[in-house]
Amino acid sequence: MGNALVDVIAHVDEGFLEAHDMVKGWMQLIDTERAVSLYQAVGSAVEMSGGSAANTVVGVASFGGRGAYIGKVSDDELGEVFAHDLLAVGVQFHAGDRNNPEPTGRCLICVTPDAERTMNTYLGASSLLSTRDVDLAAVAAAKVLYMEGYLFDRDDAKSAFRAAAEVAHEAGRMVSLTLSDSFCVERHREDFQALVADQVDLLFGNEAELIALYQTETLDEAIAEARRHSPLVACTVGARGSLVVTPEEVLTSPPVPVRRVVDTTGAGDLYAAGFLYGLTSGRPLAECAQLGAIAAAEVISHVGPRPLVELRTLVG
Amino acid sequence: MGNALVDVIAHVDEGFLEAHDMVKGWMQLIDTERAVSLYQAVGSAVEMSGGSAANTVVGVASFGGRGAYIGKVSDDELGEVFAHDLLAVGVQFHAGDRNNPEPTGRCLICVTPDAERTMNTYLGASSLLSTRDVDLAAVAAAKVLYMEGYLFDRDDAKSAFRAAAEVAHEAGRMVSLTLSDSFCVERHREDFQALVADQVDLLFGNEAELIALYQTETLDEAIAEARRHSPLVACTVGARGSLVVTPEEVLTSPPVPVRRVVDTTGAGDLYAAGFLYGLTSGRPLAECAQLGAIAAAEVISHVGPRPLVELRTLVG
Numbered sequence: 001m002g003n004a005l006v007d008v009i010a011h012v013d014e015g016f017l018e019a020h021d022m023v024k025g026w027m028q029l030i031d032t033e034r035a036v037s038l039y040q041a042v043g044s045a046v047e048m049s050g051g052s053a054a055n056t057v058v059g060v061a062s063f064g065g066r067g068a069y070i071g072k073v074s075d076d077e078l079g080e081v082f083a084h085d086l087l088a089v090g091v092q093f094h095a096g097d098r099n100n101p102e103p104t105g106r107c108l109i110c111v112t113p114d115a116e117r118t119m120n121t122y123l124g125a126s127s128l129l130s131t132r133d134v135d136l137a138a139v140a141a142a143k144v145l146y147m148e149g150y151l152f153d154r155d156d157a158k159s160a161f162r163a164a165a166e167v168a169h170e171a172g173r174m175v176s177l178t179l180s181d182s183f184c185v186e187r188h189r190e191d192f193q194a195l196v197a198d199q200v201d202l203l204f205g206n207e208a209e210l211i212a213l214y215q216t217e218t219l220d221e222a223i224a225e226a227r228r229h230s231p232l233v234a235c236t237v238g239a240r241g242s243l244v245v246t247p248e249e250v251l252t253s254p255p256v257p258v259r260r261v262v263d264t265t266g267a268g269d270l271y272a273a274g275f276l277y278g279l280t281s282g283r284p285l286a287e288c289a290q291l292g293a294i295a296a297a298e299v300i301s302h303v304g305p306r307p308l309v310e311l312r313t314l315v316g
Numbered sequence: 317m318g319n320a321l322v323d324v325i326a327h328v329d330e331g332f333l334e335a336h337d338m339v340k341g342w343m344q345l346i347d348t349e350r351a352v353s354l355y356q357a358v359g360s361a362v363e364m365s366g367g368s369a370a371n372t373v374v375g376v377a378s379f380g381g382r383g384a385y386i387g388k389v390s391d392d393e394l395g396e397v398f399a400h401d402l403l404a405v406g407v408q409f410h411a412g413d414r415n416n417p418e419p420t421g422r423c424l425i426c427v428t429p430d431a432e433r434t435m436n437t438y439l440g441a442s443s444l445l446s447t448r449d450v451d452l453a454a455v456a457a458a459k460v461l462y463m464e465g466y467l468f469d470r471d472d473a474k475s476a477f478r479a480a481a482e483v484a485h486e487a488g489r490m491v492s493l494t495l496s497d498s499f500c501v502e503r504h505r506e507d508f509q510a511l512v513a514d515q516v517d518l519l520f521g522n523e524a525e526l527i528a529l530y531q532t533e534t535l536d537e538a539i540a541e542a543r544r545h546s547p548l549v550a551c552t553v554g555a556r557g558s559l560v561v562t563p564e565e566v567l568t569s570p571p572v573p574v575r576r577v578v579d580t581t582g583a584g585d586l587y588a589a590g591f592l593y594g595l596t597s598g599r600p601l602a603e604c605a606q607l608g609a610i611a612a613a614e615v616i617s618h619v620g621p622r623p624l625v626e627l628r629t630l631v632g
Contacts, residue, residue, distance in 0.1 A: 011624075043404040044374070044622060047363035047397060058360070077393040077419070081363060088359040103393070306360060308327075 001134070001164060002053025002148040003126040004071030005107045006078040007305055010042035012110040017118055022110065027119040027181045029153060035122035038108055048304050049085035050107055052180060053148040055266050055305045059273025059295050061089045062311040065280060068092035068138045074125040078104035096133035100125040109265055117265040130156040131163045139164045140171035143280045146272070149180035152188045165199040176202035178272055179209035186212055196229045203230040204272050207237050223250065234289065236271050241293060244285045253289035256297035266305030270295035291315065317450070317480060318369025318464040319442040320387030321423045322394040323621055326358035328426040333434055338426065343435040343497045345469060351438035354424055364620050365401035366423055368464040368496060371582045371621045375589025375611050377405045378627040381596060384408035384454045390441040394420035412449035416441040425581055433581040446472040447479045455480045456487035459596045462588070465496035468504045481515040492518035494588055495525035502528055512545045519546040520588050523553050539566065550605065552587050557609060560601045569605035572613035582621030586611035607631065
């Protein structure tokens with residue numbers, strides 16, 4: 001479950017971020033007016049389907065796994081593009097009613113020369129996701145329910161996730177959450193803490209997000225806190241790889257080397273894809289983390305948030 | 317002047333072309349129904365602005381030249397994308413009325429592992445270009461009027477080009493044409509021959525297109541024919557570079573080496589961009605051809621029909 005967005009990817013220089021009050025590496029929600037003015041300000045752009053959880057489920061499919069996606073698009077050209085790119089890789093798409101008062105959401109991603117991406121999200125139709133849009137049968141049928149923290153910016157979606165998590169647990173399934181963004185965590189810290197404690201079996205996040213969640217000084221302290229609340233935590237630590245935390249142990253997993261990092265968009269999403277594919281196909285945790293590293297390495301070596309090769313072909 | 321199209325770029329294997337009756341390297345016009353079924357059949361795709369002459373004018377701007385573009389889009393999301401990507405690089409855009417009965421045109425480009433592109437064009441709004449859409453003041457103000465042969469698939473557009481060429485000549489300007497595609501030349505050979513003889517001062521084409529135009533056995537014969545009808549001919553010969561033909565001489569110009577050819581989409585369009593930029597900035601013909609080679613080399617080294625770097629930075 002996530003915000004269904006089409007990415008609009010443009011290359012900018014550092015000065016552009018400054019001139020438009022963007023904080024590098026973070027995501028800002030923007031309204032229609034700012035969406036229009038920022039789009040006018042950037043140079044040539046490329047459009048491709050994105051959305052954090054959607055990138056993840058496409059990654060799972062690319063490994064050979066099965067997935068379904070719940071998120072809102074409208075009956076317009078970008079909505080068509082978004083749907084096509086899920087169906088094309090065999091992901092089921094539950095979009096609910098596409099007659100929405102707002103167009104399909106989009107995310108203007110500004111890529112700087114250091115390959116960092118700074119995101120400006122106009123939620124559009126994706127912001128209309130509510131409990132009645134959730135196909136509960138699809139949730140109950142899935143081994144893992146996976147949701148992006150970005151949904152927490154809207155109360156309706158928050159309720160939808162609570163409802164979906166209940167259905168998943170009743171069906172004996174696993175519930176997982178990615179924290180998505182440290183700003184988003186700051187905005188909704190208490191709700192995130194409560195959700196993790198009550199309903200999350202598997203928590204994804206990076207260093208900054210876990211520290212933001214528990215307001216600690218160090219990652220070690222944040223991890224100590226997280227493992228008290230969630231039985232399984234997968235924490236990416238940038239170029240150092242990832243940590244997998246259970247009540248018993250902390251596994252460190254190395255990254256997969258990349259010749260040149262071109263665009264970090266989708267790195268966390270694809271790490272989650274590899275991890276979830278590993279988990280749902282019964283692999284040990286160390287292998288899950290390794291699959292995550294393989295998928296993340298592929299996606300940061302080119303422009304765009306989704307793999308350009310079948311990830312199954314990268315698994316030895 | 318050209319067909320205003322948004323490219324939808326998908327990677328396919330050779331079998332896909334065969335299964336869908338495509339001839340590698342060529343362009344087919346498709347109707348709505350086939351556009352829908354082909355789009356459903358391809359995998360994940362990327363959307364970016366295209367259109368042969370539009371790619372060319374963007375290339376001219378990327379060298380630091382000034383350009384304006386005449387072509388039809390509709391008032392929809394892809395039309396907005398197309399317009400944005402011209403304005404973002406400083407190209408004037410004359411779209412005329414955007415309230416059209418058809419959506420913005422698109423070109424489904426299937427890229428095979430050998431980097432060849434096979435195109436399926438749904439013309440949509442671009443097919444509605446007619447004489448009344450042509451901003452004649454813009455034509456008269458430009459040093460060169462440049463038109464793509466693809467327009468010749470429609471009578472209205474053919475008349476529009478004839479009218480624009482007259483205005484350009486009255487203003488003492490140069491008129492140029494690119495043949496675009498050997499299939500297109502086959503379909504309209506007599507019209508092309510007449511146009512070249514009557515109104516074209518600078519003819520662009522590749523080997524196959526010139527041979528198709530004059531139905532000769534060899535390129536030498538086609539060039540002998542072409543130079544009788546047009547005072548200047550620029551002929552690309554793939555990996556061998558290009559030939560520049562005047563009544564007095566045939567210059568051969570070498571290609572610019574490319575580490576790896578990724579996607580040949582836009583090669584001819586960007587060759588024309590470099591050539592036209594050179595010509596309009598007063599360079600000798602050999603240098604015009606060299607600028608064309610520089611631009612073509614840049615565009616075939618990545619996915620997408622337009623340069624990813626400022627071409628002016630590649631000029632020594």
